[in-house]
Amino acid sequence: MLKYKLAALVFTVSALWIGHAMATEEPPYKVLVTDKSFEIRQYAPMLIAETLVEGDMDEASSKGFRLIADFIFGNNQVSDSQLKSKIAMTAPVTAEPQSSKISMTAPVTLEPSSAAMTMQTANQWRISFVMPSQYTMDTIPKPKNNAVRLKEIPSKYFAVHTYSGFNNLTRVQSKTDETVVWAGKRSLKMIGTPQISRYDPPWTLPMFRRNEIMVEISAP
Numbered sequence: 001m002l003k004y005k006l007a008a009l010v011f012t013v014s015a016l017w018i019g020h021a022m023a024t025e026e027p028p029y030k031v032l033v034t035d036k037s038f039e040i041r042q043y044a045p046m047l048i049a050e051t052l053v054e055g056d057m058d059e060a061s062s063k064g065f066r067l068i069a070d071f072i073f074g075n076n077q078v079s080d081s082q083l084k085s086k087i088a089m090t091a092p093v094t095a096e097p098q099s100s101k102i103s104m105t106a107p108v109t110l111e112p113s114s115a116a117m118t119m120q121t122a123n124q125w126r127i128s129f130v131m132p133s134q135y136t137m138d139t140i141p142k143p144k145n146n147a148v149r150l151k152e153i154p155s156k157y158f159a160v161h162t163y164s165g166f167n168n169l170t171r172v173q174s175k176t177d178e179t180v181v182w183a184g185k186r187s188l189k190m191i192g193t194p195q196i197s198r199y200d201p202p203w204t205l206p207m208f209r210r211n212e213i214m215v216e217i218s219a220p
Contacts, residue, residue: 024089024090024091024199025088025090025091025130025132025133026090026091026092026130026199027043027044027046027090027130028043028044028133029041029042029043029044030042032157032220033186033220035182037161037162037163038159038160038161038162038179038182039159039160039162040157040158040159040160040186040188040217040220041157041158041160042155042156042157043153043155043156043157043158044155045152045153045154045155046130046131046133046152046153047130047131047135047136047137047140047150047151047152047153048128048129048130048131048150048151048153049068049071049072049128049129049131049143049148049149049150049151050068050126050127050128050129050148050149050151051064051067051068051126051127051128051147051148051149052098052124052125052126052127052147053067053124053125053127054123054124054125055123055125056123056169057095057097057119057122057125057167057169057172057196060095060124060125060127061093061095061125061127061198063127064093064095064125064126064127065093065127067127067145067147067148068127068128068129068148070145070148071087071143071144071145071148072086072087072088072089072129073086073087074086075143075144075145076141076142076143076144077141077142077144078141078142084141085141087131087132087135087140087141088132089129090129090130090131090132091199091200092130092197092198092199092210092212093127093128093129093197093198094127094128094129094195094196094197094198094214095125095126095127095195095196095197095198096125096126096127096128096193096194096195096196097119097122097124097125097193097194097195098122098124098125098126098193119169119172119173119176119194120169120173131150137150137152156216157216157217157218157219157220158214158215158216158217159179159182159183159186159188159190159214159215159217160179160212160213160214161175161178161179161182161212161213162210162211162212163175163211163212163213164206164207164208164209164210164211165206165207165209165211166206166209167196167198167211172196172213175211175213176194176196176213178213179194179213179215180194180215183215183217186220188217188218188220189217189218190215190216190217191216191217191218192215192216192217193215193216194213194214194215195213195214195215196211196212196213196214197211197212197213197214198210198211199211199212
């Protein structure tokens with residue numbers, strides 16, 4: 001009896017998540033190369049909301065998520081009016097380690113660094129959400145909290161490693177190392193810091209979770 005109840009629960013949660021995934025917008029990209037769980041992708045230009053937060057990976061992800069969620073759920077201002085607007089949730093939520101403290105008002109320029117340094121010892125992270133494609137920098141509501149900023153991102157290329165399950169720092173580091181090795185074997189020039197993208201809400205069962213390690217590369 002218990003196994004039937006468990007199967008029903010898994011089916012119900014799966015159905016709910018499939019509905020959520022179909023309704024959640026993701027940034028558009030073109031797959032150039034596929035090799036098992038690895039891909040080379042070209043992403044279209046996009047608009048993101050980002051914040052810089054301190055702490056380990058889990059602490060920073062939680063802090064950053066709350067700050068940007070506060071912005072998209074209404075702590076914003078439409079043009080010069082006092083109106084506010086709710087912005088649709090998108091996927092993924094991306095966390096990128098920072099090798100040094102950077103002012104929110106300065107251009108963010110990152111030098112490539114070792115995966116071990118960035119993932120295991122970073123105490124500052126850039127947390128970002130991609131904004132829905134209906135918006136431009138001119139039309140999107142502006143954050144009232146100056147800890148959140150909007151930024152236009154040009155088209156970029158990424159080496160991507162997709163995997164499921166829970167994330168902890170050891171596992172994320174292992175997947176990052178695998179991505180770096182794979183990119184090296186293909187002679188890809190890595191020009192960005194490895195970052196982790198998570199697509200699912202926290203109640204998603206481990207086997208249904210979609211996680212990705214992404215490293216920006218030069219045009220292949």
